[in-house]
Amino acid sequence: xxxxxxxxxxxxxxxxxxxxxxxxxxxxxxxxxxxxxxxxxxxxxxxxxxxxxxxxxxxxxxxxxxxxxxxxxxxxxxxxxxxxxxxxxxxxxxxxxxxxxxxxxxxxxxxxxxxxxxxxxxxxxxxxxxxxxxxxxxxxxxxxxxxxxxxxxxxxxxxxxxxxxxxxxxxxxxxxxxxxxxxxxxxxxxxxxxxxxxxxxxxxxxxxxxxxxxxxxxxxxxxxxxxxxxxxxxxxxxxxxxxxxxxxxxxxxxxxxxxxxxxxxxxxxxxxxxxxxxxxxxxxxxxxxxxxxxxxxxxxxxxxxxxxxxxxxxxxxxxxxxxxxxxxxxxxxxxxxxxxxxxxxxxxxxxxxxxxxxxxxxxxxxxxxxxxxxxxxxxxxxxxxxxxxxxxxxxxxxxxxxxxxxxxxxxxxxxxxxxxxxxxxxxxxxxxxxx
Ligand code: S3P
Numbered sequence: 001x002x003x004x005x006x007x008x009x010x011x012x013x014x015x016x017x018x019x020x021x022x023x024x025x026x027x028x029x030x031x032x033x034x035x036x037x038x039x040x041x042x043x044x045x046x047x048x049x050x051x052x053x054x055x056x057x058x059x060x061x062x063x064x065x066x067x068x069x070x071x072x073x074x075x076x077x078x079x080x081x082x083x084x085x086x087x088x089x090x091x092x093x094x095x096x097x098x099x100x101x102x103x104x105x106x107x108x109x110x111x112x113x114x115x116x117x118x119x120x121x122x123x124x125x126x127x128x129x130x131x132x133x134x135x136x137x138x139x140x141x142x143x144x145x146x147x148x149x150x151x152x153x154x155x156x157x158x159x160x161x162x163x164x165x166x167x168x169x170x171x172x173x174x175x176x177x178x179x180x181x182x183x184x185x186x187x188x189x190x191x192x193x194x195x196x197x198x199x200x201x202x203x204x205x206x207x208x209x210x211x212x213x214x215x216x217x218x219x220x221x222x223x224x225x226x227x228x229x230x231x232x233x234x235x236x237x238x239x240x241x242x243x244x245x246x247x248x249x250x251x252x253x254x255x256x257x258x259x260x261x262x263x264x265x266x267x268x269x270x271x272x273x274x275x276x277x278x279x280x281x282x283x284x285x286x287x288x289x290x291x292x293x294x295x296x297x298x299x300x301x302x303x304x305x306x307x308x309x310x311x312x313x314x315x316x317x318x319x320x321x322x323x324x325x326x327x328x329x330x331x332x333x334x335x336x337x338x339x340x341x342x343x344x345x346x347x348x349x350x351x352x353x354x355x356x357x358x359x360x361x362x363x364x365x366x367x368x369x370x371x372x373x374x375x376x377x378x379x380x381x382x383x384x385x386x387x388x389x390x391x392x393x394x395x396x397x398x399x400x401x402x403x404x405x406x407x408x409x410x411x412x413x414x415x416x417x418x419x420x421x422x423x424x425x426x427x428x429x430x431x432x433x434x435x
Contacts, residue, residue, distance in 0.1 A: 002434050003389075003408035003419060005396025006377065008426035010248035010296070015421050017236045019044040019229035020257050021414050022167070023287065025094050026199045027227060028052045029102060029175065031072035032061040033080065034203050036224035038072040042255075043229050047413045048092035055099060058083040059110075074224045077178060082108035086147070089114040091342060091386075091413050093121055094168055098196075100126050100148060101172030104135035105179030107153030112146055117342050117384065119146055126172045129160045133176055133184075157182035164337060165310040167192035167261075170214065174200065174207070177216040185215040190307045193261040195287070202227070202286050230257030230289040234314045235415045237265045238390050239425070240294050241322045244274040245398055249296040251425075252279070258290045264311030266292075268319060272299045272326055301328030301371065309334050316367075317349045317391035323369035324358040325398065332366035342413070343385040352380045352392045356399055377401030386413035393418070397426050408433065 024044040029052065031038030043049065053070070057063050060081035062073040089095035089112055096112050100123075103110045113119070119140075127143045136151040157180045162169055170186050174196050177184035190212070197207045197214060203225060206218035236256045243251040258266070258278065266276055279291040299322060304312065312319065316338055323330035338345040350362045355378045359370040377399045382389035389411045396403030411418050423431040 001407070001409045003393055003396070003405040004432050004434060005393055005403040005405065006430050007400060008246060008397040008430045011243045011246050011251055011425045012249065013425065014252040014254065015239060015425070016254045017231040017239070017256065018046070018415060018417050020232040021046055021048055021234070022094065022193060022195050023199070023229050023257070024049040025052050025098060026171070026195050027229065028056050028063070028070070028072065029098055030199050030203055030222060031074055031224060032056045032059070033077050033102070033178070034074035034222035034224045035076050036074055038074055038224040039226040040070040040072070041068065041226070041228045043070050044232065045416055047090060048094060051088065051090040051092045052095045052099070055087045055089070055095065058085065058087060072224070077222065080106055083110055086111040086113050089118055091115050091117055093118060096123070096146060096148070097126050097168035097172050098175060100130060100137065100150060101175035103150045104130045104133065104137060104152040104176040105155060109149070109151050112148045112150070114146055121145070122340050123148060125164065125166065125169050129158065129169070129173050130176055132158050132160065133180065135176065155180045157184045159185045161187045162189060165190045165192045167196070171196040174214070174216055178205070178219050183215050183217055185213055187213045190310055191261055192310045193259065195259065198287060227286065230283070230287050231255045232415070233257050233262050233265060235418070236292065237315045237318050238394050238418065239421070240265065240269060240274070240276060240292070241318050242394050242397065243294040244269060244297060244299060245322065245325045247296050251294050253292045253294070255289055256292050258288050261311060264308045265315040265319070267308065268302060268304055268312055269322070272302050272322065273297055274299065299326035301326045301330040303331045303333070305331070305333035313337060314387060317345055317387045318394060320349045320353060320360065320367055320369060321391050321395045321398070324353055324360070324371050324373055324375060324395070326371045328371065330369045330371065333363070334365055336365045341385070343383040343388060345385065345388060348383040348385060348388045349391060352388065353395060355380055356395055356403070375399035377403040379404045379406065382407045382410050384410045386410050386415065390415065390418055393422060397422065397430055
């Protein structure tokens with residue numbers, strides 16, 4: 001499938017982005033090992049979350065999905081069963097890494113696999129701590145890559161220092177810690193998203209977090225809950241940038257999750273001069289949520305590095321698009337992790353934007369982008385990476401002439417509603433799909 005895009009004029013109106021992908025994964029996993037019923041409202045229907053859902057079913061959980069809700073009949077901490085077959089995480093790193101932790105706590109054998117992209121992503125980072133805890137876990141090429149085989153059970157507590165700020169690795173360790181005697185701690189080099197800590201606390205566990213150390217203190221029985229999942233700020237990011245750039249735009253984005261470990265995009269865009277206001281805030285205990293209003297404004301360059309990087313890691317491709325329209329030289333540093341996402345995102349976004357006429361230079365750990373430049377439509381590859389695809393689609397509606405985005409179906413991996421929202425905002429002549 002191809003997405004054809006051309007320059008749009010002002011963006012006005014109101015949108016609601018779909019449920020947060022990270023929280024939906026965690027709701028499916030924690031709901032399955034809790035006692036009683038969990039209801040997930042406003043969940044994400046994206047391919048990644050559906051991969052986790054199918055795996056939880058293969059592990060014995062009854063899960064009923066309808067349009068409005070997912071209903072999970074929790075099996076309790078020790079109720080999962082050995083799957084009959086290998087478990088396919090498809091494109092989803094979150095599924096593979098979180099489930100490795102969960103499966104390390106299970107006294108049975110399982111195998112996790114994924115698509116060609118996931119089979120190239122680093123897995124030693126989870127194998128190391130989970131093995132220290134006592135899991136028998138191995139991977140291909142000397143434990144670097146999946147498929148992973150896991151025989152869990154008999155785990156012990158560890159005090160582990162993460163080498164990279166990764167919520168997926170932290171969460172794998174915390175999920176495995178539900179199955180150990182004693183308290184496991186994880187120390188992060190800088191803070192990553194804390195959705196696992198929040199959902200475990202909500203379900204009745206006790207997690208203490210100091211600045212950089214997280215300790216699972218009490219593994220009380222987890223109790224099923226009804227939870228509403230906030231809109232995904234990583235999905236909202238594409239429209240925050242779009243409406244900031246196109247003159248005369250004003251957009252209301254309703255019900256967006258504003259967990260402080262995820263709002264780096266708001267900080268960065270505001271520093272660049274974006275006009276974003278938080279209208280109504282609610283739901284403070286579990287995950288904070290707000291309506292955001294964004295109006296067009298003149299953007300200026302910025303340096304993005306250090307502690308903010310884990311808080312904007314998924315938004316860096318769309319921030320690179322924003323930087324092409326900002327006055328001055330934007331520098332992104334300390335973002336080596338971007339090279340090991342669904343594709344090498346430093347290479348992929350530089351390649352796409354360069355083709356469209358941007359002044360963008362790759363660095364080992366980031367990008368240098370000189371703006372503003374007039375983007376010109378071209379044939380661009382998504383590299384089968386959802387966030388590269390969506391970032392280049394936004395570039396496509398900012399550019400002169402026509403852009404063809406190849407393999408645009410990858411967008412469904414995180415945000416299946418993206419194209420229809422973009423089409424509604426920009427007009428059907430400016431955004432359409434063809435084969
Ligand atoms: C995620 C954590 C991040 C992020 C990914 C989702 C999560 O990955 O990039 O999209 O839900 O825990 P890392 O843990 O590799 O930083």
